[in-house]
Amino acid sequence: MARSFFSHLECSRCARRFDPGTIQTFCPECNQPLLAIYNLSEARKHLNPRMLSDREGSLWRYRELLPVLDDANIVSLGEGWTPLIHTRRLGERIGTPRLYIKEEGVNPTGSFKARGLCLAVSKGVELGVRSMAIPSAGNAGGALAAYAAKSGIEAHIFVPHETPMVNKEEVAYFGADLHLIEGLISDAAKKMNELNMGGKWFDVSTMKEPYRLEGKKTMGYELAEQFSWTLPDVILYPTGGGTGIIGMWKAFSELEQLGWIRGKKPRMVSVQASGCAPVVRAFTRKDKKSEFWDNATTIASGLRVPKAFGDVLIMQSIYQSGGTAVPVDDADMIRTIREVAAEEGLLLCPEGAACVAAVQKLRKDNFLSPSETVVVFNTASGYKYREVLSSLAS
């Protein structure tokens, strides 16, 4: 049996093929992300859901549908296969009793970023990459630093000065090279590109490298498996770079082609901070892509992303699924962190709390009905947001 049914890379816009045996970034013609394509008709003959049921409790249970060819290249810290928690009391209070939280905070380095960077580093090892660089709002930098440490790859992390201290500390502990930049993640990216003249470092920026998406798509596989190969009605996802929303939408398409799921796919809801909501604005305008958001500001550091490189694919996922996009105020995130902690014993990150607050909004607006199954992603451990939480603890 094949270990991976990975076939090739193709441009998400022009469908031009790219050789997966060498290092690739994005389509230079379209300036759009590349997607990993699998031989799913072949996979369908060899794989079925029952074969997965007794596999290891990590995202590597979907081994054949991930792009790493040789097991020896896998760099793993135990990422993925995170709990899906039925938050019944919370759900009943806000009128959606079938409310679940997918708790991504228990990933290595305490955030969902581990999934993507695990794949980027593992595939990087396979392709002979020796150094990587990333602009980050915080958690992605920490995750790259950890996987780079384990693999022996050199890592250069560019983060805004305002990035939470915990992210700066973790990068230092993992032995990566930390660059603090005035401004936002977009400024960090600029500075990185300046210093990376000649491309001595492999740039693993969100969606400018094809394999982080493959790590993130496993959130979609896991949801399907945890719901016994059905899917929820609605998924709310906090959207910075948006790899998760794109990845899950890709996963659902792959699962359909595999014949493992059927019927209606979830409505994908992008949740952003009111102080940085380029996707919400684009959705309101019915645009196909977003515009740069000036003066981004929010306590949710993961949402301080003024424009996502993969915005076209984010918007497609929302439109195709019949979803929507919701802005949430910082004050509502804070209130929700308190409520969910006291009610469900879960310490959410502001980004996850934003999604719970969005459920309340959408229930009031009747976008959500009481009988629907709703999944919210808590993308990072609340314990990584102590600067926010401490300042609020009264």
Place this chain on the structure above:
Amino acid sequence: MARSFFSHLECSRCARRFDPGTIQTFCPECNQPLLAIYNLSEARKHLNPRMLSDREGSLWRYRELLPVLDDANIVSLGEGWTPLIHTRRLGERIGTPRLYIKEEGVNPTGSFKARGLCLAVSKGVELGVRSMAIPSAGNAGGALAAYAAKSGIEAHIFVPHETPMVNKEEVAYFGADLHLIEGLISDAAKKMNELNMGGKWFDVSTMKEPYRLEGKKTMGYELAEQFSWTLPDVILYPTGGGTGIIGMWKAFSELEQLGWIRGKKPRMVSVQASGCAPVVRAFTRKDKKSEFWDNATTIASGLRVPKAFGDVLIMQSIYQSGGTAVPVDDADMIRTIREVAAEEGLLLCPEGAACVAAVQKLRKDNFLSPSETVVVFNTASGYKYREVLSSLAS
């Protein structure tokens, strides 16, 4: 099929039986912990390891060997089934290439305490308990607060003033009642007992309540399953209250009776801080129990336990297994946190780092041979120890 093969409670010393249908604490005659006893000869007829392989990724995969009778009483936040990570580079450097870290930091509330408190709260719900109290060095208090929040039980947490701020904050967020006490966990326990005259709160102190141990024993079940129903040669465990070491030793005995493992059991190594090492001192003196350690001091808050109520059982586990007890200086913990982060991408807590440092000591002393399989427990997320880490980041 029975949902639980739980039979009754008995005193770990005099073997007197106690009714599991009512609230129990410890044996009033012997002043020793009670143990949960299962009908394992019956369980053996109905259960086998293959039946577990496709179960949920939490400690509830061992459902029938846990004391909760009715599923409706389970209060779960996704605890257990934590990664077992082969730390090859670290192991090769220190001369034990078959070195594994069991990463307990990805449990709910970021520590291994979730396992025990999950069971104490779930069984408490089953027995109609409405309020609980606990003296804690920090993480146990946070875990109780979380499970109490989810269950609706009222919780009173007594911690030393010196407890890390994160533990005080999490308790406040989870809506529990926080009491800050001058002194150590032993002083917190005294104060709690003063205020709890009449026993209005159910005391879930380590080993004074019989079910936390049942949650902790699942670490032993998981190790056996993750190593395909064999066991490692040596286990190093940071010992505060010692429930884990006692629980794993109990698990291995149960697994033998079930016929799921055979042969030699692991040598159990208790690791403590040089500044608070009552178990190490007792081992050196070949004593059956420990004496109170005066002026306990260490950066590892989980090891600031001057005397464990379950010390007799801890010493038995060490002696019966041919284990040992090792003290580690704070400076060695700090050095080790740095080394393991840079080498393996894992941010250990000081207690886990103490165990890695102990591996180095024991390898030098030839207690460990290079061919042996060694497991170290990282009992909490390094992200919960930012006060320690920040002060050290240079």
